Amino acid sequence: MIAPLYRDDWLLVVNKPAGLLSVPGRGEDKQDCLSSRVQEKFPDALIVHRLDMATSGLLVFARGIEMQRQLSAMFHNREVSKRYVAIVAGKLQPDEGEINLSIGADWNERPLRKIDEATGKPSLTRYRVLSREADTTRVELEPVTGRTHQLRVHMRAIGHPILGDALYGEVASAPRLLLHAQSLSFVHPVSKVSASFVCPAPF
Numbered sequence: 001m002i003a004p005l006y007r008d009d010w011l012l013v014v015n016k017p018a019g020l021l022s023v024p025g026r027g028e029d030k031q032d033c034l035s036s037r038v039q040e041k042f043p044d045a046l047i048v049h050r051l052d053m054a055t056s057g058l059l060v061f062a063r064g065i066e067m068q069r070q071l072s073a074m075f076h077n078r079e080v081s082k083r084y085v086a087i088v089a090g091k092l093q094p095d096e097g098e099i100n101l102s103i104g105a106d107w108n109e110r111p112l113r114k115i116d117e118a119t120g121k122p123s124l125t126r127y128r129v130l131s132r133e134a135d136t137t138r139v140e141l142e143p144v145t146g147r148t149h150q151l152r153v154h155m156r157a158i159g160h161p162i163l164g165d166a167l168y169g170e171v172a173s174a175p176r177l178l179l180h181a182q183s184l185s186f187v188h189p190v191s192k193v194s195a196s197f198v199c200p201a202p203f
Contacts (some may be wrong), residue, residue: 002037005058006197010190011071012045012061014038015199018176022050022059034059049075052149054166057084057181058199070189075146081185084141084151085130085201087178088160089170092129092137099125099154103147112167113149115157123147125154136163140182151179178203 006013014034016022021033038045038061045061046068060080062068074080104120106112114120124144131138137160141151149168155161156168164174180201188195 002034004038004042004061005199007042010063010067010188012038012042012063013184013197014059014061016051016056016059016181018054018056021053023047035061048072049146051181052152052177052179054164054177055084055179055181056202058184058197059181060184067189074186074189078144079186081183082143082181083183084143085180085182086139086141086151086155086162087174087203088137088139088155088162089173090135090137090160091132092127092139092160095129097127099123099127099158101154101157103150103153111148113147113153115153121145121147123150123154125151152177174203176203 002014004012004014016034021030023035024031024033035047044063048060048062048068048071051057051059060071062071101115101123102117102120103113103123104116106114126142126144128140129137130140143150152162152165152168161168161170163170163178164176182201183198185196
């Protein structure tokens with residue numbers, strides 16, 4: 001069982017470890033996941049959003065169907081502020097910027113995504129450099145939109161792939177994907193108080 005970082009009568013905030021699915025996958029070998037582990041202690045917990053299996057960090061669970069509806073609407077309407085930390089290849093310049101490139105499915109290489117300005121969905125990522133090493137950069141990423149693999153595809157597209165990315169060609173550079181959902185901020189749907197949650201990156 002994974003203990004929540006925050007809990008009340010309406011929602012839970014949990015730190016998902018890298019390598020664990022957010023929800024069950026297809027097949028008997030993919031039934032172990034964060035949602036099933038959380039539901040062992042909190043049977044009313046329902047998933048609101050997801051992280052890739054290789055990504056660690058903060059996830060919100062709703063307690064009950066009505067709260068799941070409200071929280072899901074908040075994510076859909078971009079009323080939740082999300083910040084990730086990643087380590088990417090190369091020295092990212094400038095210190096701040098935006099990546100505004102449409103993303104679509106790569107039908108020849110499923111489940112991968114690719115930049116597709118013709119038929120892809122508009123996708124926007126903001127970034128801010130935190131520090132630079134000899135040949136890597138630690139960066140804060142804000143996915144304004146929420147496309148599948150958005151941060152991974154966008155960073156590769158500008159020549160700075162996230163280290164340890166088995167799907168997008170950087171698997172040998174780190175023992176895991178160096179991408180972590182570090183902070184979440186939103187107005188609590190019941191108390192109407194601003195809530196912020198932070199879980200520092202483990203790398």
